[in-house]
Every structure is written in structure tokens, then in C-alpha cells.
Amino acid sequence: PAAIRRADYRPPTFTVDAIRLEFDLDPAETIVTAELSLRCLTETAFPLHLDGEDLTLLELSLDGTALDPAQHVDGAGRLVLHELPPRAVLRTRCRIAPEANSRLTGLYLSNGIFCTQCEAQGFRRITFFPDRPDVLATYDVTVRADAGSCPVLLSNGNCVDRQSLPDGRHMARWQDPFPKPSYLFALVAGRLDRLADTFTTRSGRQVDLHLYVEPGQAARAHCAMAALKQSMAWDEARFGLEYDLDIFNIVAVADFNSGAMENKSLNIFNAKYILADEATATDTDMELIEGVVAHEYFHNWTGNRVTCRDWFQLSLKEGLTVFRDQEFTADHRSRAVKRIRDVRTLRARQFPEDAGPLSHPVRPDTYVEINNFYTATVYEKGAEVIRMIHTILGEARFQAGMRLYLGRHDGQAATCEDFVAAMEEASGCDLVQFRRWYSQSGTPRVTAQWHVEGPASGAGPGAGGQALPDGGCLVLTLSQDTPPTADQAEKVPLDIPIRLALLDGEGRPIAAWLEEAADAAPDRSAPGEHLLRLTGPRQRFRFRPAEAQEHAPLPSLNCGFSAPVILHADYGDADDAFLMVRDPDAVNRWEAGQRYATRVLLRMAAAEDPAMAVDGRYVDAFGGLLRDEAMDPSFAAVAMVLPEEGYLADQMAVVDVDGLHAAREAMLRAIALAHRNVLLGMHARLQPARPYRADADQAALRAQRNAALALLGLLTEDAEVQRLVMAHYRDADNMTDRLAALTVLAHHGQEAARNLALADFEERYRGEALVLDKWLAVQAQAPRRDALATVRRLLDHPAFRLSNPNRVYALIGAFAMRNQWRFHAADGGGYAFLAEQVKKLDGLNRQVAARMAGAFGRWQRYDGPRQNLMRAALESIRDMPGLSRDTFEIVNKSLE
Ligand code: B3K
Numbered sequence: 071p072a073a074i075r076r077a078d079y080r081p082p083t084f085t086v087d088a089i090r091l092e093f094d095l096d097p098a099e100t101i102v103t104a105e106l107s108l109r110c111l112t113e114t115a116f117p118l119h120l121d122g123e124d125l126t127l128l129e130l131s132l133d134g135t136a137l138d139p140a141q142h143v144d145g146a147g148r149l150v151l152h153e154l155p156p157r158a159v160l161r162t163r164c165r166i167a168p169e170a171n172s173r174l175t176g177l178y179l180s181n182g183i184f185c186t187q188c189e190a191q192g193f194r195r196i197t198f199f200p201d202r203p204d205v206l207a208t209y210d211v212t213v214r215a216d217a218g219s220c221p222v223l224l225s226n227g228n229c230v231d232r233q234s235l236p237d238g239r240h241m242a243r244w245q246d247p248f249p250k251p252s253y254l255f256a257l258v259a260g261r262l263d264r265l266a267d268t269f270t271t272r273s274g275r276q277v278d279l280h281l282y283v284e285p286g287q288a289a290r291a292h293c294a295m296a297a298l299k300q301s302m303a304w305d306e307a308r309f310g311l312e313y314d315l316d317i318f319n320i321v322a323v324a325d326f327n328s329g330a331m332e333n334k335s336l337n338i339f340n341a342k343y344i345l346a347d348e349a350t351a352t353d354t355d356m357e358l359i360e361g362v363v364a365h366e367y368f369h370n371w372t373g374n375r376v377t378c379r380d381w382f383q384l385s386l387k388e389g390l391t392v393f394r395d396q397e398f399t400a401d402h403r404s405r406a407v408k409r410i411r412d413v414r415t416l417r418a419r420q421f422p423e424d425a426g427p428l429s430h431p432v433r434p435d436t437y438v439e440i441n442n443f444y445t446a447t448v449y450e451k452g453a454e455v456i457r458m459i460h461t462i463l464g465e466a467r468f469q470a471g472m473r474l475y476l477g478r479h480d481g482q483a484a485t486c487e488d489f490v491a492a493m494e495e496a497s498g499c500d501l502v503q504f505r506r507w508y509s510q511s512g513t514p515r516v517t518a519q520w521h522v523e524g525p526a527s528g529a530g531p532g533a534g535g536q537a538l539p540d541g542g543c544l545v546l547t548l549s550q551d552t553p554p555t556a557d558q559a560e561k562v563p564l565d566i567p568i569r570l571a572l573l574d575g576e577g578r579p580i581a582a583w584l585e586e587a588a589d590a591a592p593d594r595s596a597p598g599e600h601l602l603r604l605t606g607p608r609q610r611f612r613f614r615p616a617e618a619q620e621h622a623p624l625p626s627l628n629c630g631f632s633a634p635v636i637l638h639a640d641y642g643d644a645d646d647a648f649l650m651v652r653d654p655d656a657v658n659r660w661e662a663g664q665r666y667a668t669r670v671l672l673r674m675a676a677a678e679d680p681a682m683a684v685d686g687r688y689v690d691a692f693g694g695l696l697r698d699e700a701m702d703p704s705f706a707a708v709a710m711v712l713p714e715e716g717y718l719a720d721q722m723a724v725v726d727v728d729g730l731h732a733a734r735e736a737m738l739r740a741i742a743l744a745h746r747n748v749l750l751g752m753h754a755r756l757q758p759a760r761p762y763r764a765d766a767d768q769a770a771l772r773a774q775r776n777a778a779l780a781l782l783g784l785l786t787e788d789a790e791v792q793r794l795v796m797a798h799y800r801d802a803d804n805m806t807d808r809l810a811a812l813t814v815l816a817h818h819g820q821e822a823a824r825n826l827a828l829a830d831f832e833e834r835y836r837g838e839a840l841v842l843d844k845w846l847a848v849q850a851q852a853p854r855r856d857a858l859a860t861v862r863r864l865l866d867h868p869a870f871r872l873s874n875p876n877r878v879y880a881l882i883g884a885f886a887m888r889n890q891w892r893f894h895a896a897d898g899g900g901y902a903f904l905a906e907q908v909k910k911l912d913g914l915n916r917q918v919a920a921r922m923a924g925a926f927g928r929w930q931r932y933d934g935p936r937q938n939l940m941r942a943a944l945e946s947i948r949d950m951p952g953l954s955r956d957t958f959e960i961v962n963k964s965l966e
């Protein structure tokens with residue numbers, strides 16, 4: 071399959087001003103009639119092509135003249151028009167088969183509900199159309215269906231007509247006044263229950279909010295509804311953005327490839343991101359639901375009102391909208407903990423992408439299958455790029471930039487360049503070099519060194535603890551380099567905003583002047599904080615403290631993770647032990663603990679017997695964290711988690727699968743043994759008041775208490791502890807606590823207790839597909855030698871279904887991506903398993919297959935025997951006859 075290049079972009083030669091669609095819905099044979107008002111934009115070169123895929127063209131006419139369908143469809147399935155007047159009306163009648171559509175893109179059936187997913191290129195599976203985001207049309211949609219099986223009929227915009235028809239059918243007509251690209255089209259028809267509410271915008275528009283779910287599920291939609299209202303209010307307050315129609319619909323369906331879709335006024339969601347109550351969803355699920363509901367709602371401005379010119383600009387809407395949803399969560403919950411979670415995700419998913427065979431810039435230059443580019447780089451690194459602009463400009467100037475961008479491009483299809491230009495113009499800040507973040511792939515490495523210089527300008531040794539006399543200064547040297555990536559050999563220096571503070575011996579920020587200011591600090595710096603812009607390969611910064619210092623100041627670098635870089639700094643174990651309790655920047659306090667743990671665990675992994683090499687000083691430092699009762703519980707909960715095995719693996723030249731696993735387990739056990747009583751005390755003390763409330767305060771207490779439980783759970787032979795874990799499971803009055811205990815038991819419990827808990831959970835939630843996904847995932851991630859055998863057995867469990875993406879991610883995805891130790895077992899069983907599943911999935915749902923195949927991406931970082939096994943697995947997929955373009959692109963790039 072041929073690659074598509076950004077450099078080859080050409081504006082459309084004709085557009086569609088308006089489209090009228092009529093659907094006669096039927097699972098096996100749906101008839102789609104389309105009337106396109108076409109308009110030529112330039113001297114058009116004929117023939118013209120309209121995209122189409124898996125469509126049977128029944129009738130075709132141009133300005134009322136019938137044409138022969140057989141003469142107008144080419145070998146690739148596109149509609150070919152040999153000539154066209156400057157304006158013309160094209161009418162087509164096509165047949166499609168929703169029930170046979172297992173790819174879940176285009177029009178398909180989910181549990182008997184008709185629904186659509188058109189981004190990126192699903193609309194061409196519904197009707198012939200120039201299926202590209204820079205063709206914006208108004209939509210007028212008539213839906214006809216059986217009234218009994220499809221009482222609810224929805225599409226974008228406003229409902230302007232509804233009538234009964236003969237033969238037990240009925241119709242509804244929807245008109246969307248806002249011109250939109252085809253990827254934002256949506257249709258839903260089926261039997262659905264509705265939760266209704268309203269929101270009054272700040273200018274007084276009353277908006278009907280309707281949330282549709284499968285019958286009987288409406289009681290589980292309240293959390294999502296509350297999140298929607300909160301999002302609408304927040305976007306007005308923080309971004310000055312109001313909703314623009316009188317109705318906003320959300321539909322939750324069971325079968326959905328991604329999280330959700332921002333179709334204009336008719337968002338369609340994976341049910342997993344809507345349905346939640348305390349009995350079936352964890353606190354984390356609820357936070358995620360809030361974030362996804364917010365994200366899709368925010369797209370109404372950043373994505374829908376201003377859309378993307380072409381798919382290379384995907385991050386224009388995704389990076390920006392992720393940034394907006396991150397800020398939404400940060401404004402409503404703990405900002406530091408939200409940031410820490412996002413940093414963790416970035417490191418777990420995006421850094422490896424940058425360092426692997428699928429590396430690409432935030433604005434890619436080429437793709438084979440666009441659906442493979444809904445990546446952590448486009449989304450999460452894209453959001454980091456927006457965040458850096460925000461850091462450089464400050465909130466006020468950033469918002470001025472947003473107003474200029476949205477005002478200037480409202481109703482248009484724009485580019486990343488348009489966005490940066492608006493930010494630059496509105497703020498007066500120079501972002502010329504900064505733009506390289508969009509075009510350069512790879513994670514920059516920033517190296518930091520510092521030393522004290524006396525007043526006589528003689529360079530002192532850099533050792534900590536040394537005094538800094540009056541008139542002396544601290545000299546900080548920062549250098550950057552970005553290693554070559556699979557897609558780009560040459561790298562250039564980036565414009566990297568580094569926030570930092572200098573800390574005294576108590577951890578307090580020191581007032582200091584930056585002598586050779588690289589740039590003025592922005593208005594929102596905290597006192598004692600500096601914002602540096604590292605633009606060259608190597609720069610020196612001299613800080614002169616306002617007063618003499620007894621100790622050489624210790625820099626706290628990249629505060630709040632201001633730039634998405636890998637930081638190499640001169641910190642030793644003692645510095646990190648200090649910073650992990652004293653750094654006033656919570657993100658860096660967490661960072662110091664992680665850095666310290668990483669160093670210690672890598673040393674242990676390299677030892678003959680990791681269990682004998684536990685670093686007692688780290689165990690003590692961890693105890694300091696545990697005994698700090700003043701600590702914010704939501705922060706304590708994240709600080710109590712050691713770096714994941716996957717992250718540790720990324721720090722090694724050749725991954726030592728077994729050594730890392732042994733080291734991490736040994737450290738967890740050592741911590742639990744040494745601090746058993748503190749952990750038991752924490753578990754007893756942090757019980758939230760009953761009744762259960764889902765709010766952030768209670769959630770934080772549960773999170774910390776469950777982090778204590780997870781550590782205690784390592785003490786498998788401690789009868790008192792094991793009784794406590796069992797009681798925690800049994801007495802739980804919510805899913806957060808129950809799942810926490812189940813995880814402990816399933817991962818570390820003794821056989822009898824483990825089996826009891828797993829059986830109880832299975833029985834208790836029989837028929838609750840989303841809850842049983844947790845049960846599948848817990849077993850798939852178990853650090854147990856029999857994990858693969860269990861996963862294979864669960865493929866035949868009634869709760870599993872290969873055709874449902876959530877089930878696949880829960881069982882196969884969790885095993886391949888979140889159980890490093892077992893997936894990378896030396897015998898290659900995990901690899902053979904994944905290859906088998908990818909091959910089965912590819913014929914069913916190629917987007918999901920391609921995503922699963924990504925788990926092989928970093929095969930070259932493992933030892934020789936494992937490399938051979940993974941390469942063989944990849945080759946067996948690549949050589950499968952009829953392999954989809956989606957999976958081929960991933961596998962082929964991995965092998966290159
Ligand atoms: N825009 C959709 C993602 C569509 C995925 C297409 N393969 C959801 C989102 O980012 O909001």
C-alpha cells in the first residue's frame with residue numbers, strides 16, 4: 071500500500087455545499103440515498119473521484135439525468151465522474167449491510183443499535199463523498215426505521231420533523247446548521263433509554279442534554295451527565311466558549327473502537343466511558359469518564375467549529391483538546407496528581423513510541439493508514455506542545471491567542487501552523503524555533519550540571535553542602551540533544567521551556583536573580599521560580615542569590631514537568647531522598663522518589679540475586695513518605711507506587727525481563743516487611759466515612775488506603791494481613807475497594823483465597839460486561855507463571871468476545887502491554903499467542919488488530935533469543951494472505 075504525504079496536500083477541486091441523506095435502515099440491507107450539491111472550486115481536472123468503500127451503487131443521476139452505475143465505479147470502489155458543470159446535483163442510491171460490518175467504522179450494529187463511526191474515513195462506507203476534512207457541508211438527514219426495534223432516531227443538529235409511516239415504520243428528520251466535514255456525521259437508531267437534563271449557557275440559551283443508553287442503564291448515566299454540565303460551565307469560565315445549539319446528545323454503545331467520538335451535537339461513546347456507579351465503577355473510572363466527556367464536549371470548538379485541513383493536522387484538534395481536558399481535571403481535582411498521572415502516561419506510552427519503530431512527529435509527514443496515527447504522540451505529546459506554549463505565554467496571553475485562533479478560523483479547516491501563528495500574533499512571543507516541536511520526532515534529553523562560584527569568580531567544586539558566600543552564584547549548565555529516531559536521522563535543537571527553583575537546605579525556594587536572562591519570566595511564575603528557555607545545544611545560566619547561603623542551593627528542575635524531556639541531572643541518592651520529601655513542587659517531589667527508586671531497582675536488577683540486593687536506605691526513605699501524615703492522600707497514593715516494569719525496561723540498553731521483575735517484587739516485599747505496622751495503621755486510619763461518596767476527597771482516601779493494601783498484599787504468608795485483605799474484599803461497599811482487594815488476591819494471594827475471590831467476583835457480576843472486563847484484565851496482568859495459560863482459557867469464557875474491542879483490550883491487550891514479565895517469557899509463548907490473536911482479529915476488526923500488533927514494537931530492545939522469537943511472530947503476521955493495510959503498516963515498520 072502506498073504512503074500518503076503531507077507535502078502532497080492539494081486543496082479540493084470541488085466541494086459539497088449541502089448534502090441531503092435518506093436512510094432506510096435494515097440490518098442486512100440499508101438503503102442510503104444521497105443528494106450532493108457539488109460546486110467546482112478551480113479549473114477541475116476530470117475525471118473526478120468520490121470516495122467509496124464496500125458500497126453497492128444501485129442508482130446514479132446527475133442533475134436529474136440517470137447514469138449507468140456500472141460505468142461509474144472504479145476498481146478501488148470510488149465513484150468516477152467524467153465531467154461536471156460548475157454546479158451540479160449528484161444523486162446516488164447505495165446499499166450497505168450494517169450487520170456484516172465488524173470493523174466498527176461506517177454504519178454498524180452494536181447490540182442491535184444502529185450507530186456510526188466516521189472519523190477518520192468511515193463516511194465513505196456509508197455513501198460516495200469527498201471524504202476529507204476540508205470539504206464542509208450542511209447536512210439534512212432523514213432516517214426511516216422500524217418503530218418497534220428503533221424507537222429512537224438521531225442525527226446531528228436539530229430534529230425538524232417526526233412522523234409515523236406505514237408498515238410499522240417511522241421517520242425523523244434532522245438538520246445541522248453548521249457546515250461540517252463528513253467525519254463528524256453521526257446517526258443512531260435503536261431501543262435506548264434516556265436521561266434528560268438541561269443547561270443554561272451564560273448568554274441564556276437553554277440547552278437540552280440527552281444521554282442515551284441501553285435499556286435499564288439510565289441510572290448509571292448520572293456521573294456522565296454531571297460531567298457534561300461541569301464541562302459546559304468550565305469552558306465558559308476558563309475559555310469563554312459557549313455551546314452553540316439547543317440540543318446536545320450523547321449515546322453510549324457497547325461496541326466501539328476508541329473511547330468516544332465528538333460528532334456535532336451527537337457524541338457517540340464507548341459505554342465504558344459513560345456507565346458508572348459506585349457498585350460497578352472505580353474512582354479512577356469516574357475520573358476518566360469525566361475527562362472523556364469533557365474532551366468530547368470541548369471538541370465542539372476545538373475540532374468542530376474549527377476543524378483540520380487534512381489528517382496530518384490531527385494534533386491541531388487532539389493535542390489542543392487533550393490539553394483542555396487535562397486542565398479541566400486539574401481545575402476540579404488535585405492539579406499536581408493530575409499532572410503526575412499525565413506524566414506517567416506520557417512516559418509509559420509516548421516516550422516508547424518516540425524511541426521505537428513507529429516514531430513520528432506530532433504533525434506526521436506520511437502515513438499508510440490514518441487510523442494508525444491516533445497515537446500517544448499526536449494526542450499526549452501534542453498536548454505537551456500546547457502546554458509548553460501556555461507556559462511560555464502565560465494564561466492571559468494564551469487565552470488571547472485562543473480568541474484570535476477561533477475567531478479567525480471559525481467555520482474553517484485549519485492547520486497547526488495557523489494555531490501557532492495566532493498564538494504568536496496575539497502574544498507577541500517568538501515561537502519560530504518552537505515550531506520544531508511539530509516537525510521533529512524523538513524525546514529530547516536535557517542534561518543539567520551545576521556548581522557554585524565564589525565572589526572572586528573562581529569556580530568552586532560542585533559538591534552539595536558547600537556554602538554559597540555573599541556575591542557568589544550558582545552556575546547551571548543545560549544541554550540538549552535528541553537521539554536519531556526510526557523516521558528521522560538528523561535532529562536540531564528545540565526551544566525547551568524549563569521551569570526551575572533553587573532550594574535551600576530546608577527545601578525552601580531561594581530568591582535569586584538570573585544574570586544572563588534567556589527570556590523574561592512569564593507573569594505566572596511562583597515567587598522564587600524561574601522560566602528558562604533552552605534553545606541552543608548548551609547554555610549556561612548564572613543565578614545570584616539575594617542572600618548568602620549556608621548550603622549550595624539544590625536546583626529543582628523542570629518543575630511541573632514543564633517540558634516533555636528526559637532529564638539527566640547530577641542528583642545523587644541523598645539529593646533525591648531529600649527532594650522526595652522536601653521539594654515544594656509536588657510533581658518534582660514525586661519525580662525525585664521515582665528517580666531514586668529507578669536507580670535503586672536498576673542496581674538491584676543487575677545483581678546476582680536481586681532479592682539479596684535490596685537497598686535499605688531507599689526502604690527507609692520510603693518509610694519517611696509513609697509516616698508523613700500531613701501529606702495530601704491523593705499525592706501519597708501516587709508516591710507509593712514504584713515505577714512500572716515497562717518504564718524500568720525503557721531505561722536499560724538490553725531489557726533484563728526477569729531481573730527487573732525480581733528486583734521490583736523484592737523491593738515491594740522489603741517495603742511491606744519493614745513498614746508493615748505503619749501500613750496497617752494507614753489502612754485502619756484512612757477508612758472514608760460511610761456512606762460512600764464519589765467525590766475527590768473520599769476518592770483520595772480510598773486511593774491511599776488501597777495503595778497501602780497493595781503493599782501489604784505482598785506479605786503472602788502473613789496470616790493477619792491476608793485476613794485483612796479478604797475482609798477488605800468482602801466488606802467493600804464500592805468497586806474501587808473491591809477491585810483493589812481482588813487485584814491483591816489475584817496477584818499475590820494464596821491459592822485458596824485467590825480462587826475464592828475470583829469466583830465470587832465472577833458470580834457477583836455475571837452479565838455485567840464492563841465489570842467482567844476488570845476481572846479479565848486482573849488475571850491477564852497477574853505476575854504469575856500461569857498467566858498465559860489463564861488468558862488462553864479465558865478466551866473461551868462466556869464473558870469474552872473477540873468482536874468487542876473492550877474485551878480484547880481487557881484480556882489480550884492487558885496481557886501483551888501490561889504484563890511485561892509474562893508476555894516476554896523466554897519461551898516465546900506470549901509472542902506466539904499475540905501473533906495468533908492479531909491474525910484472527912485482522913479479518914474481523916483491523917483497527918483493533920493493528921493496535922494489538924503494536925505490542926511487538928520494541929522487539930529490538932530485548933536479548934537475542936527474544937528478538938528472534940518476536941521477529942518470527944511479526945513475519946508470520948506480515949506474511950498472512952489478505953492482511954489489512956492497518957496491520958501491515960504497523961508490522962512492516964516494526965520489521966524495518
Ligand atoms: N476523535 C475521536 C477519535 C477517533 C478515532 C478514529 N480512529 C475521539 C477523540 O479523540 O475525541
Ligand code: ZN
Pocket residue numbers: 365369387388391
Ligand atoms: Zn479528541
